[in-house]
Amino acid sequence: xxxxxxxxxxxxxxxxxxxxxxxxxxxxxxxxxxxxxxxxxxxxxxxxxxxxxxxxxxxxxxxxxxxxxxxxxxxxxxxxxxxxxxxxxxxxxxxxxxxxxxxxxxxxxxxxxxxxxxxxxxxxxxxxxxxxxxxxxxxxxxxxxxxxxxxxxxxxxxxxxxxxxxxxxxxxxxxxxxxxxxxxxxxxxxxxxxxxxxxxxxxxxxxxxxxxxxxxxxxxxxxxxxxxxxxxxxxxxxxxxxxxxxxxxxxxxxxxxxxxxxxxxxxxxxxxxxxxxxxxxxxxxxxxxxxxxxxxxxxxxxxxxxxxxxxxxxxxxxxxxxxxxxxxxxxxxxxxxxxxxxxxxxxxxxxxxxxxxxxxxxxxxxxxxxxxxxxxxxxxxxxxxxxxxxxxxxxxxxxxxxxxxxxxxxxxxxxxxxxxxxxxxxxxxxxxxxx
Numbered sequence: 174x175x176x177x178x179x180x181x182x183x184x185x186x187x188x189x190x191x192x193x194x195x196x197x198x199x200x201x202x203x204x205x206x207x208x209x210x211x212x213x214x215x216x217x218x219x220x221x222x223x224x225x226x227x228x229x230x231x232x233x234x235x236x237x238x239x240x241x242x243x244x245x246x247x248x249x250x251x252x253x254x255x256x257x258x259x260x261x262x263x264x265x266x267x268x269x270x271x272x273x274x275x276x277x278x279x280x281x282x283x284x285x286x287x288x289x290x291x292x293x294x295x296x297x298x299x300x301x302x303x304x305x306x307x308x309x310x311x312x313x314x315x316x317x318x319x320x321x322x323x324x325x326x327x328x329x330x331x332x333x334x335x336x337x338x339x340x341x342x343x344x345x346x347x348x349x350x351x352x353x354x355x356x357x358x359x360x361x362x363x364x365x366x367x368x369x370x371x372x373x374x375x376x377x378x379x380x381x382x383x384x385x386x387x388x389x390x391x392x393x394x395x396x397x398x399x400x401x402x403x404x405x406x407x408x409x410x411x412x413x414x415x416x417x418x419x420x421x422x423x424x425x426x427x428x429x430x431x432x433x434x435x436x437x438x439x440x441x442x443x444x445x446x447x448x449x450x451x452x453x454x455x456x457x458x459x460x461x462x463x464x465x466x467x468x469x470x471x472x473x474x475x476x477x478x479x480x481x482x483x484x485x486x487x488x489x490x491x492x493x494x495x496x497x498x499x500x501x502x503x504x505x506x507x508x509x510x511x512x513x514x515x516x517x518x519x520x521x522x523x524x525x526x527x528x529x530x531x532x533x534x535x536x537x538x539x540x541x542x543x544x545x546x547x548x549x550x551x552x553x554x555x556x557x558x559x560x561x562x563x564x565x566x567x568x569x570x571x572x573x574x575x576x577x578x579x580x581x582x583x584x585x586x587x588x589x590x591x592x593x594x595x596x597x598x599x600x601x602x603x604x605x606x607x608x
Contacts, residue, residue: 203572203608204257205231208297210240213571218486219493219531220568221607223348223356225486226443229436232346233328233389235319236297236304251301259294265603272596294607302330315352317343329388336381339370340400340430340451343385347434347447349482349497357529357564358578358601362543364501364523367560368514369451369478383430394434399427402455402476402513428453428476442487450479455513475512477504493531497541500524519549527562537566558584573606 206213209231213221216228224232231238243254268283296306302322308315315338320330334343338351345351351370354360385398432449455476482499504512505520515521527541543560564578582597 204259204294204296205236206572207255208236208240208242208253208257209238210242218348218495219529219537220356220566220574221572222353223486223495224346224353226436229346229445230391232319232344233321233330233394234304235302235321235330236306237300237302237321239298249300251298253298257295257297259296260608261292261294262606262608263603265601267602268600270596270598272598274595319344327388327390330386332385332387334381334383334385337370338381339365340381340383340398340402341385341396341432341447341449342381343383343398344387344394344396346394346436347445347482347484347497348495349447349484349499354497357537357539357566357576358580359497359527359529359539359541359562359564361578361580362525362527362541362560362562363497364499364525364543364545365480365482367525367543367545368501368503368521368523369480384427385430392435392437394436396430396432396434398430398432400430400451401427426453426455428455439485442485444485445483447482448480449482452477452479475504476514477512478502478514489530495529496527497529498524498526515547519547519555522546522548525560535568537568539564539566556584556586558582572608573604575604577602 203213205216209215216225216231217223218225218228239253245252245254264285264287266283266285269281271280272278273280292308292310294306294308297304299305299318302320304319304321306315306317306319316333316335318333320332321328322330332343336342336352338345342351345353348354348356348359350360350363350365354363354366360366382401383398385396387394387396389395428451430449430451432447434445434447436443436445438444453476478501480499480501482497484495484497486495488494500523502522503514503520505515512520523543523545525541525543527539529537529539531537539562541560541562543562545558545560547556547558549555560580560582562578562580564576566574566576568574578601580599580601582599584595584597
């Protein structure tokens with residue numbers, strides 16, 4: 174156990190300094206299938222990347238299970254005999270239409286990308302108690318180093334992560350948001366993704382680096398983490414000081430995060446419920462184009478959000494059904510000490526609910542609804558954004574699928590004229606292959 178923890182500490186510097194560059198939702202990769210000798214759906218529900226209970230157990234075991242794959246073993250050495258590499262290819266067509274009723278402007282864009290993603294993936298066992306997942310696309314865009322030690326009645330570990338998937342990326346167990354919500358693009362409606370990952374007004378607060386200590390008895394998992402929300406954390410600070418930081422943002426403030434997850438059975442469905450909170454401050458320095466610091470004494474930004482995520486996976490007759498939902502509430506902004514996850518002088522709250530059903534083998538359909546509410550300091554609702562999502566997938570193979578998704582957002586300012594709204598309609602058609 175001591176050797177495992179020392180190995181983890183040796184990688185800590187790498188994890189904290191990892192740079193995030195728009196990672197994909199592709200943790201379901203054949204590299205794991207090669208290592209374990211098990212089919213992809215052994216760990217995934219309906220289709221990747223949503224996890225089932227076995228997949229969560231595999232993750233809690235730090236990706237170390239090897240099945241019948243040969244190992245190279247010696248003192249302080251336990252590696253798979255074959256390097257488990259993978260690759261993601263994702264050709265896609267996307268069309269977006271935005272209607273601004275306030276000024277009657279319509280903007281339409283469309284693009285075909287071949288491919289959208291072309292990532293090399295390296296994942297699997299590093300040692301007897303350590304595993305890793307690294308995604309390369311002109312750099313390490315998604316880095317996870319997992320550690321797990323078995324005790325008599327529970328497991329515990331220390332994980333490191335540098336991703337853009339949210340505060341629990343070091344040990345993400347639900348499929349409601351983040352990395353595992355990519356099935357049918359279901360994360361598009363998630364309140365956690367829209368408020369915590371994107372940040373206030375869609376400021377793209379990606380790139381959370383985190384260090385998480387955790388313990389689990391299989392039913393309950395507690396993780397206590399230090400999270401760095403790297404990008405744009407100083408936007409509100411710069412505005413509060415009347416400055417425009419166009420040269421870049423540097424932030425290395427760790428914010429405490431605590432999450433408790435329940436994994437059990439309810440009415441025949443595998444049910445997962447997560448309660449989480451972030452509550453702290455982050456100090457960021459804003460530089461101009463020449464690299465000169467604009468803020469000699471930066472004002473700390475609040476980083477405060479509390480959430481609940483819940484899911485149920487099981488069978489309804491002959492059909493497979495997954496239900497996912499979440500709720501987020503943030504702290505009201507307070508003077509110059511702004512909350513990263515709220516906008517203006519108020520607070521932001523939101524919820525979502527979606528369902529995904531597989532009526533016949535290889536065909537999967539999903540629908541979801543989400544709502545985000547921006548409440549002003551006087552308690553009045555300043556803006557409400559409603560999200561409607563529909564999608565369908567045909568699973569060609571367990572590692573290749575064809576998906577059509579449509580997400581529609583309508584943002585309405587409720588304190589002004591009724592026609593002051595923005596509608597955003599996004600259609601996406603893609604072929605995703607991981608091998």
